[in-house]
Amino acid sequence: MSTSGPLADELAGIVGRGHVVTDPEVAASFGRDLTGHFAGRPLLVVSPADTAEVSAVLGACARARAPVVPQGGHSGMVGGGTPRDGEVVLSLRRLDGIEELDRAAGQVTAGAGVTLERLQRHVRRSGLDVAVDHGARSAATIGGMAATNAGGALAARHGTMRAQVAGLEAVLADGRVVTRLGGLLKDNAGYDLPGLLVGSEGTLGVITRVRVRLVPLLPKRVTALAAVESLERAVALLDLLRRTVPSLQAVDFFERAGLRRVCEHLRVPPPFARDAEAYVILECAGTADPAGELEAVVEAVDDAVAAADGEGRRRLWLYREGHNETIAALGVPHKLDVAVPVGSLPRFAEEVRAAVRELDPDAETILFGHLGDGNVHVNVVGPPPEDTRVDRAVYELVARLGGSIGAEHGVGRLKPQWLALTRSPAELEAMRAIKDALDPLGILNPGRVLPPAAAPG
Secondary structure: OOOOOHHHHHHHHHHOHHHEEOOHHHHHHHHEOOOOOOEOOOOEEEOOOOHHHHHHHHHHHHHHOOOEEEEOOOOOOOOOOOOOOOOEEEEOOOOOOEOOOEOOOOEEEEEOOOEHHHHHHHHHOOOEEEOOOOOOOOOOEHHHHHHHOOOOOOHHHHOOHHHHEEEEEEEOOOOOEEEEOOOOOOOOOOOOHHHHHOOOOOOOOEEEEEEEEEEEOOOEEEEEEEEEOOHHHHHHHHHHHHHHOOOEEEEEEEEHHHHHHHHHHHOOOOOOOOOOOEEEEEEEEEOOOOHHHHHHHHHHOOEEEEEOOHHHHHHHHHHHHOHHHHHHHHOOOEEEEEEOOHHHHHHHHHHHHHHHHHHOOOOEEEEEEEHHHOEEEEEEEOOOOOOOHHHHHHHHHHHHOOOEOOOOOOOOOOOHHHHHHOOOHHHHHHHHHHHHHHOOOOOEOOOOOOOOOOOOO
16 A cells, blocks of 8 residues: 655655655565664655756755655665665665766766676776675665775775765755766865765765776786684785785685585585685786785695686685675674774684673674775674674774774664764764754754764753
């Protein structure tokens, strides 16, 4: 049964009746996230086709005081794009145009709804590539990646999405449009508004177009999987790789417990005859075959296997990229995406397991992530999702080690209450001032990122 009302009718006049979903059953698919942790019943779902329609939609929602949740590929892990009951979902999937490639600048402008995978395919035909990659490439959209400052396996070499954004266009809460798409590398005229909007998770404005900085496509690739006796050895291997392998593109890690679960769930054989405590998967890329650079690496580990063909590389990455699907099959996990100093990773892994065991001896803790930048995906299966004791213990440990409670998935709805662990009162006050200035009605992604302000007095 569909519902309608003045706002739905006004939005239908902007985007067309067929692009406003008011039927609760149809809208329900926009209200559930991948983790199973968050769900909500949207008031409605509206899908504009371009920036002008986004502007008109936000103007109408502002007049109606209707809270708006921008949503791209809905592949996030912290509920940032998942509506609460009664919120308007602003789906950006129809903003899927890719503009002409600027070869001189090595840049291209893409609509917010373009998936990473589609943009990769598009630019690779011209000998260029996107400098961000991750397992959700088929769903994650360029606008969402900019809004969350997405990372991924290549961040150690190229940085996060922030480093790839040469400009953007966005719509503010009241419908005003901010455009900075010139792609200038040197532009110090005033505040960097694109830089402010990147990573703001849709709380300051809705990104509609992104000017993406590209890198040369490196056609010769080798993926290697190495078994090591401990995370300490994995960190030592990272140091060796950085010193001796100039073509190093990505360095990730996972552990024995996670590998065992992946092999069981995906029904694939283990990579080696003998188990190891930790595994490092790395990728090298260049214009010439980088395989020769890995000889010292092979000598430094217990076991290693490498592949240069596409299918062989895919099979090796499956041991790492299969973790999310595998863990989801075990139940609704506590997914805690954090960052710690790389040298502190072994200590963090040991102490986080001890902390979880103390709270729930039957819980299963699976760690994996990006070794090159200290990004750890902590997954705890067993405690119910509403039990926040595990979350607190992990985030407090991260804070003690000088890390961040949000690495590449942001804060969303999952972490606002923990933000003060790694951000000072002065920082939080400045963030709230920016939010109030750009969204005085508080309609853009309310309840995300910032914790509720303390009551006066």
